[in-house]
Amino acid sequence: MIHAAGFFPYGIVGGSTNLEEANAHLQAWACSHSRSALARALEGKLDFLDGLIIPHTCDTMRMLLDLWEHVRPLPYMENYRLPRQANRSSAGKYLLGELKRIKTGLEEFRGAPIEDEALRDSIDLYNQNRRMLRRLTDLHISYPHLISSRRLYTVINASMVLPREEVNRLLQALVGQLEQDLDGQAGDGHVRLLLSGTLLEPFEVLDYIEEFGGTVVADDFQNGYRYIEGDVNTELAPLEALVDRQLKRIPSAAFDIEQNPRRFFLTDLAKGKKAEGAILLHLTFCEPENFDSYDNLKAMQAVGIPATRIETQFGGSGLGQIRTRIHAFMEMLGGESR
Amino acid sequence: MSAKNVFKTAELMKKIMKDYNEAGRAAKEGGRPVAWVTAVFPVEIIYAAGLFPYYPENFGAVAAARKVTHELSTAAEAKGYAGDLCGYARSGIGDAYSEEHPVGKILEPDLLFCCNTQCGSLPKWFEVAGRVYNSPYFLLDSPRVGLETDRLCIDYFIDQLHEMITFIEKQTGEPFDYDHLTEVLHLSNEACRLWNEILDSAALRPAPFGFFDACFHMAPIVTMRGTREAVDYYRALKEEIEERIEKGITAIPEERHKIYFDHIPCWPKLRWFSELFASQGALVVASQYTHSWAYSFDLERPLESLAENYTHEFVNRCFEYRVNRKISFMKKYDVDGFVLFSNRSCKPNAFGLYAKSKLIREKTGLPGAVFEADMADLRLFSEDQVLAKLEPFFEQLH
Numbered sequence A: 001m002i003h004a005a006g007f008f009p010y011g012i013v014g015g016s017t018n019l020e021e022a023n024a025h026l027q028a029w030a031c032s033h034s035r036s037a038l039a040r041a042l043e044g045k046l047d048f049l050d051g052l053i054i055p056h057t058c059d060t061m062r063m064l065l066d067l068w069e070h071v072r073p074l075p076y077m078e079n080y081r082l083p084r085q086a087n088r089s090s091a092g093k094y095l096l097g098e099l100k101r102i103k104t105g106l107e108e109f110r111g112a113p114i115e116d117e118a119l120r121d122s123i124d125l126y127n128q129n130r131r132m133l134r135r136l137t138d139l140h141i142s143y144p145h146l147i148s149s150r151r152l153y154t155v156i157n158a159s160m161v162l163p164r165e166e167v168n169r170l171l172q173a174l175v176g177q178l179e180q181d182l183d184g185q186a187g188d189g190h191v192r193l194l195l196s197g198t199l200l201e202p203f204e205v206l207d208y209i210e211e212f213g214g215t216v217v218a219d220d221f222q223n224g225y226r227y228i229e230g231d232v233n234t235e236l237a238p239l240e241a242l243v244d245r246q247l248k249r250i251p252s253a254a255f256d257i258e259q260n261p262r263r264f265f266l267t268d269l270a271k272g273k274k275a276e277g278a279i280l281l282h283l284t285f286c287e288p289e290n291f292d293s294y295d296n297l298k299a300m301q302a303v304g305i306p307a308t309r310i311e312t313q314f315g316g317s318g319l320g321q322i323r324t325r326i327h328a329f330m331e332m333l334g335g336e337s338r
Numbered sequence B: 001m002s003a004k005n006v007f008k009t010a011e012l013m014k015k016i017m018k019d020y021n022e023a024g025r026a027a028k029e030g031g032r033p034v035a036w037v038t039a040v041f042p043v044e045i046i047y048a049a050g051l052f053p054y055y056p057e058n059f060g061a062v063a064a065a066r067k068v069t070h071e072l073s074t075a076a077e078a079k080g081y082a083g084d085l086c087g088y089a090r091s092g093i094g095d096a097y098s099e100e101h102p103v104g105k106i107l108e109p110d111l112l113f114c115c116n117t118q119c120g121s122l123p124k125w126f127e128v129a130g131r132v133y134n135s136p137y138f139l140l141d142s143p144r145v146g147l148e149t150d151r152l153c154i155d156y157f158i159d160q161l162h163e164m165i166t167f168i169e170k171q172t173g174e175p176f177d178y179d180h181l182t183e184v185l186h187l188s189n190e191a192c193r194l195w196n197e198i199l200d201s202a203a204l205r206p207a208p209f210g211f212f213d214a215c216f217h218m219a220p221i222v223t224m225r226g227t228r229e230a231v232d233y234y235r236a237l238k239e240e241i242e243e244r245i246e247k248g249i250t251a252i253p254e255e256r257h258k259i260y261f262d263h264i265p266c267w268p269k270l271r272w273f274s275e276l277f278a279s280q281g282a283l284v285v286a287s288q289y290t291h292s293w294a295y296s297f298d299l300e301r302p303l304e305s306l307a308e309n310y311t312h313e314f315v316n317r318c319f320e321y322r323v324n325r326k327i328s329f330m331k332k333y334d335v336d337g338f339v340l341f342s343n344r345s346c347k348p349n350a351f352g353l354y355a356k357s358k359l360i361r362e363k364t365g366l367p368g369a370v371f372e373a374d375m376a377d378l379r380l381f382s383e384d385q386v387l388a389k390l391e392p393f394f395e396q397l398h
Helices: A032-042 A059-071 A089-110 A116-142 A149-158 A164-181 A204-211 A238-247 A261-272 A287-302 A319-332 B009-030 B043-048 B056-065 B069-077 B087-097 B121-132 B151-172 B178-203 B211-217 B219-223 B228-247 B267-279 B302-311 B319-332 B353-364 B383-397
Strands: A051-055 A076-080 A191-197 A214-219 A277-283 A307-312 B034-036 B052-054 B111-115 B137-140 B257-262 B282-286 B337-343 B368-373
Touching (some): A051 A059, A059 A076, A059 B319, A059 B353, A076 A089, A089 B151, A116 A238, A204 A277, A261 A287, B009 B211, B043 B151, B069 B087, B137 B151, B151 B302, B219 B228, B353 B368
Parallel strands (some): A191 A214, B034 B111, B111 B137, B257 B282, B257 B337
């Protein structure tokens, strides 16, 4: 919808290490994702933005926009009030209303309506992007020596901040080249891992996994598989199609569905991708994730997949400890002996 | 709240809360479904459906007041629930996994109902409980509301009330009694009206009743609004307050200042705080927290009215609305300063508080302070740190 309005969608995923100024506004026990995002704004590093939309995925995100608006206002600021239940009919009806509300706001800010045709074109562009990223993911899973975990997730994250048209052109070239290169090559003996969590951060995690003989074959990160799974149904009217995709997305800790289906989604995913181990990356102070992680670990263990939980933070702190933990886990899985 | 200043009604409250807890146990034994609910939830529907509403938050507050949150929390933390989650949630989850039950065992749910106006912690806690106790769970979702009346949210909430009633009918096997709902709403209106008249008495100079008294007397408005018992209780309390006004009995010995306080009190330190403020001649007179239960239902349009009241409750509103509301309380109670509690257990109330404090100071010219602590867990409380914030504040009052 943002793209169809003629704006450039730019995904903010943390990124500042200087949290001093943010500390004055947001308590140290808010997650490092929110604090480093606000820190970037306070440092003026996001002044190129004309607007900001924050989706309600947790209490911190629910409070962040108002605070941001107060300390560093932008011309257009909006909450995206996602329904927090996704399995009853009221959710779809409400979400359609919420998307219409945001559409109207974008149109007012833009000074012109967002036409259905433009919306369809943007949906096509984004579907194409997700399809190519999924293809790239498949290539990585089968041929991790051709495209490493670090590179795969770097490309996925680059998609969030670069013009999508450009990304798609580059992706097409990359996928084409890789498909040529894989001729006659077979996958190698990496230890196959599933990663799970809110956000994949820090990316050094991926280096450590590879250093100790592993590769990532599945994940459910918001800046990973959750971002690229599932296309928008082009048979439906555009807004209805966006509602449909949102409500059908893979389970997340941010949405309340009875009996935490995410744990079974994760075990099914691990089994489907033949994962030999699972690492839950737990962003410190991420409340929704914390409430689920005991169950998720238990579920993994119940299906015989060794799993561990590692606490992470934005800003590069504690890397040594993370490396040690990954080393120990990989050793247990026999990573280095392969 | 010196010993001689204890309300006679306190005895009555102990009795009705004891009766309430016994009714819960009797319900459990007698096959009347126990329904967990959250504090800002249309409990009127639960009462009208004949279910027994139980408040795990109240369990959390009792554990906090008895200074045992950290003991219960240890059992939750051993499972990987972090020590920085809401203290009430850690108490509840801890109780489920603990061999020890220092405040008695939590009443196990047959059904769970949660409204997320207050926060996102409650739904996650209730979800966990739904799995632990293997009970069906219903989330009443309430998107945040801005400054204006929000039709989209009200309509969404009404749709969900219908879904919830269908869910209840399926569980109980009985049709929902809308006539009974009207009676319950009438009683809820009465209790809310009385409660707010009681809170208003804090505006008198000197006042017979303050925020710390309200914290003590609030259990029935949270757990029993919609019942005759709550109405009778607040009628008795109001009479006692009127009697105190006549006799000149005041909340603190020498009231020189009136203070606004947000939000939830620090339960294990309630007495410490009340004595600290009283020692400065300062009466804490109001808080958004105790004013949460100020509903007014239109009996002609029960579901619509429930939706309007609960979705537009202050805990579900935007930054600006909440600042305006705080300031309007400060004006109404004519306060001399404000104290804001950055509560580790309550992200929605704590995040943005420093900006709110600054804005309120600018808009009102009143002195204010923000302190960091936890409403429940003494491990996250330091007298020295709180005093370091409050002592300079008290200086500004004189």
